[in-house]
Amino acid sequence: MVKRVEFVAKDIIAENERLAAKLRSLYDELGVKVLEFLGGPGSGKTLVIERLLELMTKDVDPSSIVYIGGDVATSLDAERIAKYGVKTIQINTGGTCHLEVPHIEEAIKALGGPQELSKARIMIIENVGNIICPFNFPLGAHLRIMVADVAEGEDKFVKHPLSTMVSDLIVINKIDIADAMGVNVDKMIEDAKRINPRAPVVLVSAKKGLGIGKLYRLILDMLGEEAPNA
Numbered sequence: 156m157v158k159r160v161e162f163v164a165k166d167i168i169a170e171n172e173r174l175a176a177k178l179r180s181l182y183d184e185l186g187v188k189v190l191e192f193l194g195g196p197g198s199g200k201t202l203v204i205e206r207l208l209e210l211m212t213k214d215v216d217p218s219s220i221v222y223i224g225g226d227v228a229t230s231l232d233a234e235r236i237a238k239y240g241v242k243t244i245q246i247n248t249g250g251t252c253h254l255e256v257p258h259i260e261e262a263i264k265a266l267g268g269p270q271e272l273s274k275a276r277i278m279i280i281e282n283v284g285n286i287i288c289p290f291n292f293p294l295g296a297h298l299r300i301m302v303a304d305v306a307e308g309e310d311k312f313v314k315h316p317l318s319t320m321v322s323d324l325i326v327i328n329k330i331d332i333a334d335a336m337g338v339n340v341d342k343m344i345e346d347a348k349r350i351n352p353r354a355p356v357v358l359v360s361a362k363k364g365l366g367i368g369k370l371y372r373l374i375l376d377m378l379g380e381e382a383p384n385a
């Protein structure tokens with residue numbers, strides 16, 4: 156006789172959502188604003204974060220910024236971020252293709268617990284590079300920021316409507332190479348806005364530093380923070 160314990164994706168997702176709501180309460184209690192960056196591998200999440208940190212660390216003491224990076228096996232991204240003087244924690248998922256609430260709970264422990272997190276003003280979570288399941292597992296962030304790039308294909312948002320729909324802010328990266336790639340950026344914006352009318356769409360080139368100031372001010376605005384250099 157074979158006994159089976161079946162997990163339905165829907166149940167796992169519902170349980171994660173319950174835990175994510177608890178995390179959000181913790182963030183609010185501690186007074187830390189949380190940004191989560193999601194997107195496919197190579198979409199430029201880390202570079203967008205680096206560019207934002209260049210601006211953010213002028214306004215906010217780097218020691219009051221925490222970065223948690225999810226990666227399957229390396230600490231390459233965290234090493235890039237650590238250069239900005241922010242507190243950096245790398246989570247290696249050991250093969251899992253997205254972060255879940257317990258990963259964040261462990262990272263907070265590694266940071267020194269909620270007392271340490273309460274000293275932070277901003278926490279940045281970079282999810283594992285993956286355009287599908289990270290979007291199904293919220294981590295309680297105040298803003299979920301989708302990073303898509305023009306090289307991934309013009310139909311990115313149409314092909315991933317669920318990921319597009321749950322994002323609060325959509326960043327289209329690598330606009331400097333859109334022409335060379337033969338990508339119609341206006342069509343991408345149109346698709347994104349049709350699928351998710353509530354999310355602002357921002358065009359950037361993290362590599363060239365284009366659109367980053369606008370993105371930064373928008374993020375502060377959406378978080379309800381003052382933008383000192385706006």
Ligand code: MG
Pocket residue numbers: 200201202232281
């Ligand atoms: Mg990265």
Ligand code: ZN
Pocket residue numbers: 251252253285288289
């Ligand atoms: Zn996954």
